[in-house]
Amino acid sequence: MRDETVKLALPAAGDATERPISIAIVAMGGQGGGVLTDWIVQLAENHGWVAQSTSVPGVAQRTGATIYYIEAMPPLDGRKPILSLMPTPGDVDVVMAAEFMEAGRSILRGLVTPDRTTLIASNHRTFAIGEKIVPGNGIADKGAVTGAIGIAAKTEIIFDMNALAIANGSVISAAMFGALAGAGVLSFSRDSYLDVIRAGDKGAQASIRAFEAAFDRVQSKSPEPTAPARPETAKTPPSPAALDPRLAGLAARLTQELPEAVQAIGRAGLKKVVDFQDVAYGGEYLDILGKLHAADRSAGGAEWNFAFTEAAAKYLANAMTYDDVIRVADLKTRSGRRARIEGELELSEGQVLQTTEFMHPRMEEVMGMLPAGFARWLGAKPGLLGWLDRRVNKGRRVRTYALPWFLALYVVGGLRGLRRRSLRHAIETAHRDEWVKFATEAVRTNYQLGVEILQCRRLVKGYSDTHSRGLSKFDKTLAAIKLVAPREDAADWARRLREAALKDSAGKELDGVIQTIKSFA
Amino acid sequence: MAERSFAREVEDLRLGDGDTFRGEGILAITKALLQSGVAYVGGYQGSPISHLMDVLADAKDVLDDLGVVFQSSANEAAAAAMLSASVMYPLRGAVAWKSTVGTNVASDALANLASGGVTGGTMIIVGEDYGEGSSIMQERTHAFAMKSQIWLLDPRPDHECIVNLIEKGFELSEVSNTPVMLEVRVRACHMHGSFACKDNVKPAHTIKDALNNPKRDVGRIVLPPAAYEHEQEKIRTRMPAAINFVRDNRLNEWMGPKQGKVGIIMQGGMYNNVIRALQYLGLSDAYGNTQIPLYVMNVTYPVIDTEVAEFCLDKDAVLIVEEGQPEYLEQAINTVLRRRDIQARVHGKDVLPMGGDYTAQVLLGGVREFLEKTDPRLLGNRPPAPDATAVLSHPEVEKLKQVVPARPPGLCTGCPERPIFAAMKLVESELGEHHVSADIGCHLFSILPPFNIGATTMGFGLGPASTSAFNVKADKRSIAVMGDGGFWHNGLTSGIGNAVFNKHDGVFVIVDNYYTSATGGQDILSSRAVSKRRNTNNSIVQAVKGIGGKWVRQIDRTYDVGRMRDTLKEALTTKEQGPKVIVASSECMLNKQRRVKPQISKAIKDGVRTVKERFGVDEDVCTGDHACIRLSGCPSLSVKQLDDPLRDDPVAAIDNSCVGCGNCGEVAEAAVLCPSFYRADVIHNPTGWDRFKSKVAMAVIGWLQRRRDRRRPALEALA
Incomplete structure (x- = not known):
């Protein structure tokens, strides 16, 4: 900047040097940002102000991020203010964000600044497509937005306006309008806001309820309202099995054999395993876990807070409760399941519910259920297998709560007695044992590598093709880990491999890392 | 409609x-x-x-x-x-x-x-x-x-x-x-x-x-x-x-003082933002009382030479505010001034960006630079202008850049075009990638995640025409996608007609959703609604056949992913010569909901038996691989984190905006994904027979469930 700048007498035109109130609404298409915009414009006009709003309802409206912008100020001696059509970074009084990441985006656009901006944002999330398609966990970190809000906003009003609106039978725009009124940034009375809503016809009552709830929430800083209570899932009466001394025995073993820090996860794992098969299977789980813990101890696991045992407790349980037809049929026919769906649908008295499952069993799944020997014999007869597959392999619409279908599922769900002898169990067990062995060997020399190997189990998931893809990624990853196992930084590579495998479904990233490993190993 | x-x-x-x-x-x-x-x-x-x-x-x-x-x-x-x-x-x-x-x-x-x-x-x-x-x-x-x-x-x-x-x-x-x-x-x-x-x-x-x-x-x-x-x-x-x-008629306007060392010439459309920029610089009030002479061109062509000359005559310099490129006005004004030998210097794209929006912020920078070059005294005591750079360079905010996800536009909840692209994805996994020409319309969203299908878009209705070079025998055929809007806009002749004429062997998918949906759902020739004022219900298939198309398949329900996939496969592999035209028809869900929703509400209110469908996911069956989402991208199909220490990855979840279009189930079935999806049919105002059937079934089912629950190890004992 130049030094020779001089103080210039700029004739002030009284109020005219003021700038208009500026409000930016950042939302996704279809969130009712247009309605909210119209309300605010009407509110200002009702007070004799000149108000201007703009929006871009092009393709962004189709679920993309979009922005509505309003400026308003009183006229001066009959002269209308000249209002801008877009928000200027650093010059926005109120930013209203209808979703939490959109609040983050508004900060990145410079719309939220500590000298003037009141940020009114709903902290609920609507995930973007990029977050949803990741085979692992692609959900963005909300904490980063919270942190940035603390830096950028002059005043922040953050709560779940979506939940509040739904709880009041309305939509988020009404709750946000209430939050704006409650924030008191505009010099208009609460009643004048309500007048605007009342002037609209559709859903005015529900909008007013949501408005008032949000207003009160902002004014009184009342705590977050709890989500509407779901109807209790049907409680099963305590069964005779509850008294099964073997279960108590397992519980006792767990507390005796495992260090305290990993007991909680061990208990969750034990529950899952017993629920999957039976009490004896729970014992098997504890047996294997016990061996792994022994390996952990002798590898000096105490120093690592028994991270190896902890990972084992979690992933061993997952490995033992593989997804087979029996499990799916069992889960679909449980009593709690229907209660859960009824709760989600908010089913009321006098309504009748039916559900249809979309199942596509293949011969592979049937083979998996058969006794291992018989299945292997069948597997060697491609002609017969093909003939059978043509009969089995098709999409089936299963009406869960129609008796014939329910009975079929119920029977399949009850086949757990056959499970231990099935081909699938044989395959899963062999695969599991190999993995456990590899991890146990690794932990002796490289503790972290052992843990990483256990965590690779996360890669196995899905059904049918998805499952085979997951499995092949798992196998590829383990094979690659074997290549680097003797290295000191093997654990780092294992982690890198696993993370890459979870990035995309095709496994391109994983292949990339494997290429790198092969280049030096 | x-x-x-x-x-x-x-x-x-x-x-x-x-x-x-x-x-x-x-x-x-x-x-x-x-x-x-x-x-x-x-x-x-x-x-x-x-x-x-x-x-x-x-x-x-x-x-x-x-x-x-x-x-x-x-x-x-x-x-x-x-x-x-x-x-x-x-x-x-x-x-x-x-x-x-x-x-x-x-x-x-x-x-x-x-x-x-x-x-x-x-x-x-x-x-x-x-x-x-x-x-x-x-x-x-x-x-x-x-x-x-x-x-x-x-x-x-x-x-x-x-x-x-x-x-x-x-x-x-x-x-x-x-x-x-x-x-x-x-x-x-x-x-x-x-x-x-x-x-x-x-x-x-x-x-x-x-x-x-x-x-x-x-x-x-x-x-x-x-x-x-x-x-x-x-x-x-x-x-x-x-x-x-x-x-x-004074269509162009002079604002501000008559005299001045410098002035600003602008397109009329730029006026509001120029005033805001001047306001930030302390050179105007909110009501447009500017201290710098402005010449506002509400008519940007023709340039009124005499007005420009008059405005510039006594000035040292003028700034041309003209959005976009090339700088036609700046060139024209330079010519005017040179011919008359008027000495005012012309600034424009030297201080303002060549392309992009002229927001108040951009203009603030440009006008300031212009005044610094030409008459810095005007900038006076330089009031602080709005500035977000301090916030934007804060590490917490910098960090946010890596976090906030892109939110590209996508197909709406229940869109009938989604299953078409899901089917194309399934075919891709079987027959490999193909060259796909996209077109203008909602279906262009196929080029974005999760589908990532489509290589070019050349203009409305020109999807088929833009595959015309690919008319040679090869291992793979070209695929062109076009909407019904594009079809009637020109695609019938420029695309299909031409393909018939040139014996093009490619595949042509016409996405028919009964409206020009991307522009807001206007009726067209093939719209299915009966309109008193227009002649609708004219068949695309008939038009294609009329122009000489032989291999034409009509799919009346795009949600039938299996059929969609098989038809596409057939089109890509059949020995038959000439264009393979697939007309995939289902109503635009946005319009359908607008039409049907009030009818359903009324029916339920009036006590008529009504079945409402919605999809759901059994979270204990879902393994969190999200393959279903990669074949869908439906806004109502999302993910949620379970409160289960044994699970790392979020599971699929369907929210209550689901319209029950059926895509999730069809895709799960066709792609052999996983059995976690279910369709819930809720019968409102059920008949006596409905209630009886359900009661009997549920009595038996309840008995069976209690029986199994009794035999199940009571896991509470482990708590």
Whole structure:
């Protein structure tokens, strides 16, 4: 900047040097940002102000991020203010964000600044497509937005306006309008806001309820309202099995054999395993876990807070409760399941519910259920297998709560007695044992590598093709880990491999890392 | 039936003297047309002027009362050609479209119209889709105005000014026998504002009068030697007449002090943001009391040389504020000044960016730099201008950049186009990737995640035409996608007809969702609704067969993913010669919901047995791989984190915006994904038989469930 700048007498035109109130609404298409915009414009006009709003309802409206912008100020001696059509970074009084990441985006656009901006944002999330398609966990970190809000906003009003609106039978725009009124940034009375809503016809009552709830929430800083209570899932009466001394025995073993820090996860794992098969299977789980813990101890696991045992407790349980037809049929026919769906649908008295499952069993799944020997014999007869597959392999619409279908599922769900002898169990067990062995060997020399190997189990998931893809990624990853196992930084590579495998479904990233490993190993 | 109804807003079109209009810019424009006494209107929808077409469609009664003819046009060329009604007859007419794309399509007709000239006032309203939020290539309409010699109006974004310019524009058109373009930018189209109304004016001469008294004059037809005459007329008569009119009627505006060392020349559309920039610099108040002389060009073509010269004469320097490139105005003004040897220095794109939105922030920088170069004293005590850089460079905010996910537009919940692309994905996994030509329309979202299908888009209805080079024998065939809107816009001839003629072996998918959905759901020839005013229900399949297509498959329910996949596979592998045309039809879900939702609510309220469908996910069955989402992208299909220490990855979840279209189930079945999806059918007002059936079944089921629950190890014992 130049030094020779001089103080210039700029004739002030009284109020005219003021700038208009500026409000930016950042939302996704279809969130009712247009309605909210119209309300605010009407509110200002009702007070004799000149108000201007703009929006871009092009393709962004189709679920993309979009922005509505309003400026308003009183006229001066009959002269209308000249209002801008877009928000200027650093010059926005109120930013209203209808979703939490959109609040983050508004900060990145410079719309939220500590000298003037009141940020009114709903902290609920609507995930973007990029977050949803990741085979692992692609959900963005909300904490980063919270942190940035603390830096950028002059005043922040953050709560779940979506939940509040739904709880009041309305939509988020009404709750946000209430939050704006409650924030008191505009010099208009609460009643004048309500007048605007009342002037609209559709859903005015529900909008007013949501408005008032949000207003009160902002004014009184009342705590977050709890989500509407779901109807209790049907409680099963305590069964005779509850008294099964073997279960108590397992519980006792767990507390005796495992260090305290990993007991909680061990208990969750034990529950899952017993629920999957039976009490004896729970014992098997504890047996294997016990061996792994022994390996952990002798590898000096105490120093690592028994991270190896902890990972084992979690992933061993997952490995033992593989997804087979029996499990799916069992889960679909449980009593709690229907209660859960009824709760989600908010089913009321006098309504009748039916559900249809979309199942596509293949011969592979049937083979998996058969006794291992018989299945292997069948597997060697491609002609017969093909003939059978043509009969089995098709999409089936299963009406869960129609008796014939329910009975079929119920029977399949009850086949757990056959499970231990099935081909699938044989395959899963062999695969599991190999993995456990590899991890146990690794932990002796490289503790972290052992843990990483256990965590690779996360890669196995899905059904049918998805499952085979997951499995092949798992196998590829383990094979690659074997290549680097003797290295000191093997654990780092294992982690890198696993993370890459979870990035995309095709496994391109994983292949990339494997290429790198092969280049030096 | 358009996505949005303007039934209430249309009433505003009846306002008269003494009333104040309050509403959207596009409605103000429509009102101005009626105040100008137009005899006919037409156009082609597309953001940002879709609403104008919708308003006109909804305003039948108002238009009928005034005797105004409204025609929806097949495309922009058809709309432009319609203006020929004003060539021989003193009829005022107006058409509207999205620019520059629409102007590209219309340019042949426009050039002919401008050459022969017009008798009645003609106005082309172009929605300039430039800058943030635009859906098209970034170009300027200005070039078209100059090359064909059509006057270009670029009014200040203010309803009063826009309405006045439209009224004056018709006069200008008549005085100079030249069509006029009115350029309104996206935000101005959707801007809420107000103006003082006048009464509507019935056209003095009507279309009927013209039909009953036909006239012809070969001199107006573009054919040598008349065409050479036209060029001379343009130069000798029409241009001078226009310049005189613009000057005499003061269509361009002078603001601020008469004298000044420096001044700013701008397109009218830039005015509001320039004032805001000046305000930040302490050089204007909020009401436009500027301390720097401004010359606001509400008419950007022709440039009024004498006005420019007068404005620049006593100045050291001027700044040209002109959005987009090339800098036509800056060049023109330089010529004016050089010819007259006026010494004012011309600044413009040297201090302002060559391309992109001229926001207040951008202009603030440009104007400041201009003043620093030319008259720094004006910057005075340099009041602090708004500045977000401190916040933006804070590490916490920097970190946010890596976190906030992109949110590209996508197909709506329940969109019938989703299963088409899911099927294409399934075929891709079997037969490998293919060259896919995309087209304009909602289906263009296929190029984005999760589908990532489509290599090029060359223009509305040109998807099929853009595969025409790929007409050779190879291991794979080309695939072209086009919507029903594009099909009727020109795709039938430019794409399908051409493919038939050239014996193109490729696959052509026509996505028929009963409307031009991307532009807001306007009816077209093949719309299924019965319309009293239009002839709808004309079959795309018949049209394709009529033009010579032999291999044509109609899929009536796009949600049948398995059938969609098999049909595509057949099309890609069949030995049959010539184009393989698949017409995939299902109603646009946005429109369907708008139509059906009130009916369902009413039926439920009236006690009629109604089944409502919704999809759900069994979270304990879902393994969190998200393969289903990679084949869908439905907004209602999302993920949620379970409160389960044994699970790392979030599971799929369907929220209550689900409309039960069926895609999830079909995809899970066709792709053999996983059995976690279910469809929940809720019967409202069930019959006695429904209730009886359910009761009996549930009694047995309940007994069986209790039986198994008793045998299950009670896990509470482990808690």
